[in-house]
Amino acid sequence: MDNLPLLTIGVTLLTCVFAVIGVHVYSSGKAQREALVERMSHTGQIANVTGRRRRFIGVDRQLRTTKLGKRIERKIAATGLDLTPGEYVVYVVAGLLALYFVVGAIFAPYFGVLAALTGVWGGNAFLNWQRTKRTEAFIGQLPELTRVLANATQAGLAMRTALAMAAEELDNPAGEELRRVADQLAIGHSLDDALGELADRLPSRELVVLVTTLVLSSRAGGQVVTSLRNLTETLEERKETRREVTTMLSQVKVTALAVPLLGLGFLLMINATTPGALDKMTGSVLGQFGTGIAFALYAVGYLLIGRLSRVQV
Incomplete structure (x- = not known):
């Protein structure tokens, strides 16, 4: 019992050492877990090459578990x-x-309330517009893509190698999309599945024709170069x-x-x-109902004009 203070100090120091080791292991494990979650959270998406620090990680993690x-x-x-x-x-x-x-104050x-409901539709419309914009840009690069693939296959390269080479030579968005296809082929996906996912992400008639041509050529053989040369000319005409x-x-x-801006x-x-006229107009249920009907008619007019002016080429 004479060595009790010394024993106490030794146990305390040993506990501190184990505590430091535990904190170090916990922090390193937490960092590895966050890095793993970050990599898994971007499965099917383009890697974050900019190194931008992600915001709202907790919200994003919870949101990804829902449909x-x-x-x-x-x-x-x-x-x-x-x-x-x-x-x-x-x-x-x-x-x-x-x-x-802002709208309520003006x-x-x-x-x-109507502006907020319109904003919900606008958020989804923004994603659809960005997707359409990216698809149109990709379609504009299809003639160059088929030309690169034709040259590569004529030189004796396999289709997988030709797609990887096209991903390096072409600008975005074709370069990013083809890199994604090349990465999928590198980890064991079939050519049909990789190109099928590409056609699903960027739906267009031109891309479907290109994917069908490449898939059929890889299955049944045939003159891929001739098919790609003919397809290049056709895509150039469709582009114009x-x-x-x-x-x-x-x-x-x-x-x-x-029309809606008017x-x-x-x-x-x-x-x-007449200051305050809008407050009086929407102060009753009848006025709110009439205003809602008017905005709905404007929305229907906008959608109908857009629908009638949509021409499939």
Whole structure:
């Protein structure tokens, strides 16, 4: 018992050593876990080559476990945006709150509610627009892509090697999408599955024709070079046709946007000439119902104009 103080000090020091070791192991394990979660969270998406620090990691982690989060993740993957589902949802919610307070302060609180509901549709429409924009850019690169593939296969390279070479030579978005296809082929995916996922991410008739040509050529053999040369000429002609159609329909698209903007302009005029008129108009259930019907008709007009001006080339 004479050595009790010394024994106590020794046990205390040993406990401190074990505590330090435990903290070190815990911190390193936590860092490895976060790195693993970060890698797994971007499965099916383009790697974050910019090294940007992700925000709202907790929200993103919880959101990915839901069906809504998985659907948002697939949409973001098709757009090529450097966003996580958590960041997208937080930004959309912040935008909805800003719309509600700003529009409600300018017009009336009821219009703030309508603006927030419109913002929910606008968030989804933004992703669809980004996906369409990326698809159009990819379609514009298809003639160059088929030309590179034809040259590579004519030189005796396999289709997998030709796709990897095209991913290095082409600019984005074709370069990113083909790198994703090359990565999938490198880890054991079949050519059919990798190209099929590409066609699902960027749906277009031109890409479906290209994928079908490559898949059939890989299955049954045949003259891939001749098919790709002919396809290159066809894609060049379709590219010019699409450009002409887009130019012809530009005025119709402006009209579709001008129709609802005129309605908002009339509301501003009414509110400027008679202050408080919008508050009185939306102060009753009948006024709110009529205002909702009017906005719904504007939305239907916008959608109908866009639908009628949509030409499939």
